[in-house]
Amino acid sequence: MFEAVSFYLFAFLVIVSFWIAVTTSQALYALTALAAGMILISGFYFTLGADFLGAIQIIVYSGAVLALYAFGMMFFDTTREIKEKNPNGLIVGTLAVLATLLTIAIVAAPIVSQNIVAFYPSVESVGNTQQIGLVLFTKYLVPFEVAAVMLLVAMIAGIVLAGKKMDVSLTKMAEDEIEEHKAQELN
Amino acid sequence: MEITLNHYLVLATILFGIGLYGVMRRKNLLMLFFATEILLNSVNIGFAAISHYYGDLTGQMFAFFVIAIAASEVAVGLGLLIVWYKRHNNIDLDEMSLMRG
Numbered sequence: 287m288f289e290a291v292s293f294y295l296f297a298f299l300v301i302v303s304f305w306i307a308v309t310t311s312q313a314l315y316a317l318t319a320l321a322a323g324m325i326l327i328s329g330f331y332f333t334l335g336a337d338f339l340g341a342i343q344i345i346v347y348s349g350a351v352l353a354l355y356a357f358g359m360m361f362f363d364t365t366r367e368i369k370e371k372n373p374n375g376l377i378v379g380t381l382a383v384l385a386t387l388l389t390i391a392i393v394a395a396p397i398v399s400q401n402i403v404a405f406y407p408s409v410e411s412v413g414n415t416q417q418i419g420l421v422l423f424t425k426y427l428v429p430f431e432v433a434a435v436m437l438l439v440a441m442i443a444g445i446v447l448a449g450k451k452m453d454v455s456l457t458k459m460a461e462d463e464i465e466e467h468k469a470q471e472l473n
Numbered sequence: 474m475e476i477t478l479n480h481y482l483v484l485a486t487i488l489f490g491i492g493l494y495g496v497m498r499r500k501n502l503l504m505l506f507f508a509t510e511i512l513l514n515s516v517n518i519g520f521a522a523i524s525h526y527y528g529d530l531t532g533q534m535f536a537f538f539v540i541a542i543a544a545s546e547v548a549v550g551l552g553l554l555i556v557w558y559k560r561h562n563n564i565d566l567d568e569m570s571l572m573r574g
Contacts, residue, residue: 293476293480301491304511309498336521342540355507362554375498383490386493417530
């Protein structure tokens with residue numbers, strides 16, 4: 287009973303906040319709605335007994351990813367209204383629904399036919415976090431290391447791409463120095 | 474009222490549809506990135522639900538790797554976006570579709 291109540295409540299809230307995130311024309315509203323949706327999704331993970339995944343969802347998604355987006359928004363001029371050219375919203379909506387149903391049908395067909403056997407059955411005696419540690423550091427050790435290398439590559443790429451000309455700080459310059467700097471860049 | 478696996482799969486489908494609608498509709502690249510995050514999250518819900526109902530931890534493992542990929546995608550994508558914005562002063566998708574060699 288309580289599971290049903292929590293499922294429908296969280297489902298409604300997540301759908302509403304994600305709908306706001308994709309339809310609003312204000313970047314700040316979209317970011318806030320997305321953050322709310324991410325935190326609400328962790329409710330499903332806690333209901334499903336995936337405690338560690340729920341904590342990671344809050345820390346990584348709502349904490350790191352959305353903070354990075356908020357940081358990125360400071361670079362762009364997000365105060366102006368975002369232009370959306372919609373020749374036909376109906377076509378876009380129909381295409382989205384059709385493509386989704388096709389993708390889900392392809393992916394979920396083997397699951398629905400119910401011939402799936404658990405590779406790594408969960409052990410009842412230990413908690414979720416401990417189980418994840420057991421599986422992640424034995425069966426999935428190589429993908430884990432590869433993910434670590436991938437994150438390192440992404441970090442270096444982010445620094446290299448965004449950190450160009452970071453040696454000049456515009457905030458520490460006086461007004462005339464900034465003008466001089468801009469004139470130099472133009473030449 | 475029992476919540477079954479199908480409930481979660483239907484919810485993941487709806488969220489995936491919302492994300493896809495956003496991907497097709499958005500012209501601003503930052504907003505396009507938001508829509509891709511919704512896609513990744515909807516898939517994660519499906520993984521966690523299957524992991525729970527089949528008593529298998531593989532689904533949760535894949536959800537972790539999806540989160541790691543999403544984090545690195547954001548870092549690289551925002552870096553590229555900042556470079557583009559410094560050069561062209563906008564992040565409009567229609568402007569990018571013009572190939573000026």
